[in-house]
Each structure stands twice: as C-alpha cells, then as structure tokens.
Amino acid sequence: MSEPLLRVRGLRKAYGERVVLDGVDLDVATGEVVCLIGASGSGKSTLLRCLNLLDQVDDGTIELEGREITDPKVDPRSVRRRMGMVFQAYNLFPHLTVLQNCTLAPRRAHRVGRREAEARARELLTRFGLGEHVDAHPDRLSGGQQQRAAVVRALCTRPTLLLLDEVTAALDPELVGEVLGILRELAAQGTTMVLATHEISFARDVASTVVFLDDGRVCEQGPPAQVLVDPVQERTRAFLKRVL
Amino acid sequence: MSDTQVWTPSEHELARRSVRRRQRVRSTVIATVMTVAVLGLVVAGLLSSPGWPRVKEYFFSPEAARESWRAVLEAMWLNVRLFVLCEIGILALGLLIAVARTTRSAWLAPVRVVAVVYTDVVRGIPTILLITMFGFGIPALQLQGLTNDRVVWAGVALVVSYSAYVSEVFRSGIESVHPSQVASARALGLSEGRILRHVVVPQAVRRIVPPLLNDFVSLQKDTALVSVLGVLDGVFWATNYANYNFNYTPMVVVAIYFIVLTVPLARLTDHLQKRVVERERAGAR
Numbered sequence: 001m002s003e004p005l006l007r008v009r010g011l012r013k014a015y016g017e018r019v020v021l022d023g024v025d026l027d028v029a030t031g032e033v034v035c036l037i038g039a040s041g042s043g044k045s046t047l048l049r050c051l052n053l054l055d056q057v058d059d060g061t062i063e064l065e066g067r068e069i070t071d072p073k074v075d076p077r078s079v080r081r082r083m084g085m086v087f088q089a090y091n092l093f094p095h096l097t098v099l100q101n102c103t104l105a106p107r108r109a110h111r112v113g114r115r116e117a118e119a120r121a122r123e124l125l126t127r128f129g130l131g132e133h134v135d136a137h138p139d140r141l142s143g144g145q146q147q148r149a150a151v152v153r154a155l156c157t158r159p160t161l162l163l164l165d166e167v168t169a170a171l172d173p174e175l176v177g178e179v180l181g182i183l184r185e186l187a188a189q190g191t192t193m194v195l196a197t198h199e200i201s202f203a204r205d206v207a208s209t210v211v212f213l214d215d216g217r218v219c220e221q222g223p224p225a226q227v228l229v230d231p232v233q234e235r236t237r238a239f240l241k242r243v244l
Numbered sequence: 245m246s247d248t249q250v251w252t253p254s255e256h257e258l259a260r261r262s263v264r265r266r267q268r269v270r271s272t273v274i275a276t277v278m279t280v281a282v283l284g285l286v287v288a289g290l291l292s293s294p295g296w297p298r299v300k301e302y303f304f305s306p307e308a309a310r311e312s313w314r315a316v317l318e319a320m321w322l323n324v325r326l327f328v329l330c331e332i333g334i335l336a337l338g339l340l341i342a343v344a345r346t347t348r349s350a351w352l353a354p355v356r357v358v359a360v361v362y363t364d365v366v367r368g369i370p371t372i373l374l375i376t377m378f379g380f381g382i383p384a385l386q387l388q389g390l391t392n393d394r395v396v397w398a399g400v401a402l403v404v405s406y407s408a409y410v411s412e413v414f415r416s417g418i419e420s421v422h423p424s425q426v427a428s429a430r431a432l433g434l435s436e437g438r439i440l441r442h443v444v445v446p447q448a449v450r451r452i453v454p455p456l457l458n459d460f461v462s463l464q465k466d467t468a469l470v471s472v473l474g475v476l477d478g479v480f481w482a483t484n485y486a487n488y489n490f491n492y493t494p495m496v497v498v499a500i501y502f503i504v505l506t507v508p509l510a511r512l513t514d515h516l517q518k519r520v521v522e523r524e525r526a527g528a529r
C-alpha cells in the first residue's frame with residue numbers, strides 16, 4: 001500500500017485529569033471511508049476535533065500526506081483548508097443565509113470568485129434537496145435540513161479529507177439513504193472521509209474500514225464485514241450486542 | 245480512564261512543547277520591543293515640544309506633588325466609599341428595572357411603562373445635572389426625616405443615573421439568551437418567573453459581566469462629579485489647590501490615583517471575559 005493520506009500515531013488527548021484519547025493509531029488511505037463507532041463518550045468527536053487541529057493534542061502525531069500537522073510550526077489554517085468538517089451540532093452561522101453559509105469559506109479562505117462559489121453551492125444544495133431553502137436563514141430549517149446544509153458547507157471547499165460527526169443522527173430513514181448515496185458518490189470521486197456514527201447499518205453500508213473506539217482507545221479495526229460481523233474483541237462483541 | 249501507570253510525554257511531545265515555548269517567547273519579545281519603541285517615540289516627541297518646560301512646571305512639579313499627595317489621597321477616600329456603596333445600589337436597582345422591562349404579563353404593563361420612562365428620562369439627563377439637582381435641590385426642600393447631607397444625595401443621583409445604564413446592559417443580556425433556552429425551560433414546565441430566575445438571568449449575567457464592569461470603571465471616575473457640590477473629594481481638593489497656587493500638579497496626582505483604582509477592575513474584566521469565552525466554547529462541539 002502507498003503512503004496513507006492520514007496517519008495517526010499514539011494520539012493522546014486529556015481534558016485536565018480526564019484522558020479522553022489514549023494512544024490512538026489510525027491510517028486512512030485516499031478514497032477510504034473510515035467509520036468511527038463506539039459508545040457515547042468514547043472520544044469520537046474529540047478524535048475528529050484533534051484531526052482538524054481544533055483541539056491541541058497532548059502527545060502523538062498526525063500526518064497529512066506525510067507531513068506532520070501536529071508540528072507547532074505548521075499553520076493550522078492551511079491544514080483546515082484542506083479538510084471539511086461537519087459538527088455534531090451543525091454549527092451553521094445563524095446570521096447568514098444557507099447560501100452565504102456555504103460560500104463564506106470558498107470566497108474568504110480559498111479566494112474563489114463569488115459567481116463560481118455560488119454556482120457550486122447552489123448545485124450542491126439542490127442535489128441535497130435544499131434548492132428552495134437557498135436564501136433562508138438556518139433557523140427556518142428543520143434539523144435534518146440544517147444537517148444537510150452543514151454537509152454542503154463542508155463540501156463547498158472541495159476538501160481532500162472530510163470529517164463528519166454523526167451526520168445522519170437527525171435524518172429520517174429516507175434522507176439517510178439519500179445522504180448515504182451522496183457520501184458513496186463522494187467516496188467514488190476520491191473524497192476521503194472519516195465519520196463518527198452510531199448507526200451500525202450505515203457503517204456497514206458505507207465504510208471501507210470500521211474503527212471501534214472504547215474508552216479512548218482503538219479496540220478493534222478492520223473491514224466492516226469483519227469488525228461488525230465477526231469481531232475478535234470481547235468488548236466489540238458486547239458493544240454490538242447492545243446497539244444492534 | 246484506566247491509566248494504571250503514570251503517563252510521561254514522549255520525546256516528540258517534549259520537543260513540540262519547547263518549540264511552542266520558543267514561539268511564545270518570540271511573540272513576547274516582539275510585543276515588548278514594539279511597545280517600548282512606540283512609547284519611546286511618543287515621549288521623545290513630547291519632551292522635545294517647545295512648550296514642554298512650562299507644561300512641566302504647571303502639571304508635573306515635584307514640590308507640588310510632594311506637598312499634595314497625602315491630602316489628595318485622604319480626599320480620595322470619599323470617592324472610593326461613594327463608589328462601593330453606589331455600586332451595590334446600582335446593581336440592585338438596575339436588575340430590578342431590567343426584569344420589569346422584560347416581563348410579559350398583562351398585569352404588569354404599568355410597571356413596564358414606568359421602567360421605560362425611567363430609563364429614557366434618566367439616561368437623557370447629564371449625570372452632572374442630576375448630581376447638582378439632587379445635591380442642592382433635595383436638601384433645599386427641608387424634608388422631615390431625610391438627611392440634608394449633600395454627599396448622600398450625590399450618591400443617590402449616581403445610583404439613579406447609572407442604574408438606567410446598567411438596566412439596559414442587563415436587558416441586552418437577558419435578551420441575548422437564545423429563545424431555544426426559554427423554550428426548553430417552558431417545555432420542562434417552569435413558570436415564567438422561574439425561567440427568568442433559574443435559566444435566563446444566570447446565563448445573562450455571565451455574558452454581561454464585561455460591559456457591566458466597564459460601566460463601573462466609568463462610575464469610579466464619575467464619583468469625581470460630586471466636587472461640583474463643593475464636597476471635599478479628591479478633585480475638589482485639587483481644584484482648590486490650583487486656584488490658590490496656580491499649579492495643576494495635584495490634578496495629575498488625582499488622575500494617577502484614579503488610574504490605580506481602575507486598572508485592577510479592567511484586568512478583572514479581561515479575566516472574566518476570557519472565562520466566559522472558554523465556557524461558551526465548551527457547549528459547541
């Protein structure tokens with residue numbers, strides 16, 4: 001296998017005394033879809049935030065295309081411009097319309113022209129079924145619609161790596177299918193994704209690798225057919241029994 | 245978590261930390277050099293101006309400073325007491341007015357009207373006029389059972405004036421709490437009063453501490469306005485001195501005392517602001 005897009009080694013993150021991530025190792029190859037599963041509080045969101053350099057890690061390294069991004073000399077903005085992130089709580093900007101939310105980063109961080117940025121945002125929003133809400137403010141949208149708008153906002157910058165935190169949590173089954181289709185399509189186009197999810201069926205369908213986090217450690221990882229169907233670890237088995 | 249052996253940072257992490265430390269030192273050095281350079285230029289400009297010797301004599305005379313610093317300090321004690329007592333009154337009255345303005349019940353409509361009129365009228369009047377009116381006017385009424393002490397009435401005037409400003413700060417804080425917070429408190433079956441008391445005001449107060457302290461810094465200085473009543477505070481003493489000796493140095497001394505008083509408040513504001521920011525961030529994951 002060639003150089004992975006993302007390589008995490010011995011990642012550690014603590015909030016005060018509380019160790020949230022402890023020696024996490026993770027490889028993500030280009031085009032791969034990695035699903036993080038694990039109980040609530042196991043550190044999935046924290047891991048994603050560390051990958052995006054939103055939280056400073058306490059030890060270990062993260063490399064993006066062979067370059068260590070946890071090096072303090074690296075400008076975190078240059079890293080974040082290559083990653084898209086969708087938060088568990090959406091975090092759309094309430095004072096901007098959906099379209100403005102989606103064009104802010106392309107225009108102000110990536111120096112894309114207004115016309116081009118808007119055209120791309122409109123196209124994506126339409127594909128995600130938000131065509132008629134383009135000029136609405138986020139508070140006029142339902143939870144699921146906000147979720148999709150947040151995904152579009154992350155996609156508008158054409159990220160090399162997309163980090164998604166529970167993107168399907170607020171969606172009805174039909175929309176889950178739709179978003180899933182879009183994510184698969186994105187994966188096929190070579191967008192690499194790391195996503196945290198509680199939906200095992202979703203992970204089974206879309207993941208190329210499933211990572212089971214338990215108490216801040218990677219307990220088991222591998223293809224979904226192995227981790228989700230025939231897990232090696234006792235803890236994974238217990239977790240799956242509880243959620244399935 | 246199950247961390248049996250004590251964790252020690254890896255070599256790599258230690259190297260990273262020392263890089264971060266060097267980066268911090270570097271920015272501190274840049275900041276210091278820049279500050280010293282800019283200040284140096286300003287001071288040099290001042291000292292080389294043609295009128296400087298005269299200004300120095302009138303405003304920065306060492307003898308006058310030596311002569312006055314102790315007396316000014318004693319006179320300033322009045323400003324400090326006035327400030328502390330007024331602050332308490334202002335907080336209570338300000339919160340009361342703000343809550344009165346945000347009530348929604350139809351029964352309380354008159355209270356709302358009074359609160360609105362009060363803030364509008366009081367905020368419109370310059371503080372110095374309020375102090376003069378209260379300080380000279382109320383004792384002149386010769387009311388039974390009320391003090392004729394001008395200082396007390398000056399304090400009341402300050403409370404009246406500032407509570408109008410502070411109530412607006414409180415109100416903006418109350419209104420900045422997101423409607424979803426009120427909605428979820430309502431969904432839990434809390435009464436409007438309880439919602440205000442347990443959900444809205446605690447969040448509002450945290451957010452308004454910085455602008456509130458800002459108003460208090462301003463109040464601290466405005467205690468100097470009582471000097472218009474001929475009350476012997478720091479400013480009055482310095483004005484008197486200037487009139488008799490034709491030297492303004494005690495005013496500079498008063499100014500320095502006021503700065504010394506307000507700087508701790510300003511630092512406290514910064515500190516609290518930082519904590520608010522950190523706490524608000526914890527919610528948004």
Ligand SMILES: Nc1ncnc2c1ncn2[C@@H]1O[C@H](COP(=O)(O)OP(=O)(O)OP(=O)(O)O)[C@@H](O)[C@H]1O
Binds near residue numbers: 038045
């Ligand atoms: N700012 C913080 N300060 C202290 N502890 C925190 C902080 N953020 C997260 N934690 C703790 O870190 C742990 C992991 O949190 P994280 O949000 O990563 O969990 P998660 O796996 O995403 O859970 P969920 O599935 O519920 O979203 C939790 O136990 C949480 O209490």
Ligand SMILES: [Mg+2]
Binds near residue numbers: 044045046088165196
């Ligand atoms: Mg989470």
